[in-house]
Amino acid sequence: MVHDTDPSPHPISRRALLRRSAAFAGSLALPAIVPASVFGARAPSNRIQVACIGTGNQGIGILRRFLRNEDVQIVAVCDVNTGSHGYKTDDQYLGREPARQEVDAHYAQLARSGSYTGCTPYIDFREVLDRDDVDAVTIVVPDHWHAIMTVQAAERGKDIYW
Known part of the structure; x- marks a missing residue:
């Protein structure tokens, strides 16, 4: 005499259940294991944190070139001059x-x-x-x-x- 104790019409074996469960758990863990760069995202930890010391005529040009580089994050600027007009032209405002403001505006556009x-x-x-978070500095100051x-x-x- 045979007793049918399984009420489901398609019984799943224990092995199949474990295999499917492991595959499901693995799919949940995949984003944590695979680096974000695989999916096209840049990890903040892969960026070089730069501080720009000297933001006059030459310094602002270097700062702007670094802003165009996705591997760089400008985290600080330093200059004894708060801001002055008329470096090269009357409307030029540097310091x-x-x-x-330029750095914050640039990164705000990207955020x-x-x-x-x-x-x-x-x-x-x-x-x-x-600062411990500054990896590199630009030094664009007077010679002395x-x-x-x-x-x-x-x-x-x-x-x-420099």
Whole structure:
């Protein structure tokens, strides 16, 4: 005499259940295992965090070139000059605050929220060099400051562009 205790019309074996469960669990874990770059996203940790020291005529040009590089994130600007008009032309406005505004405006365009306030302005270059999140610095200052700033940046383990 045969007793049919399985009420389902299509019984699934224990092995098949385990196989399907493992496949489902693996599909949930896949996004955590595969780097975001596989899906076209750039991980913030893969960007070089840059601080721009000196934001006058030459410094602002270098800053703008770095803004176009997706592998770079400008996190700080430093200049003793808050802002001045008339560097080359009467309408040109350069310095610490205009540079910060330009960086924030650039990254705000790229952000989903449409806003960005991650660029910190500094007067004292030593405060910039003390930041642990700054990987590299641009040093575009008058000649008599280059050596001092470069040596101190190197002592703090920063990569230097000048």
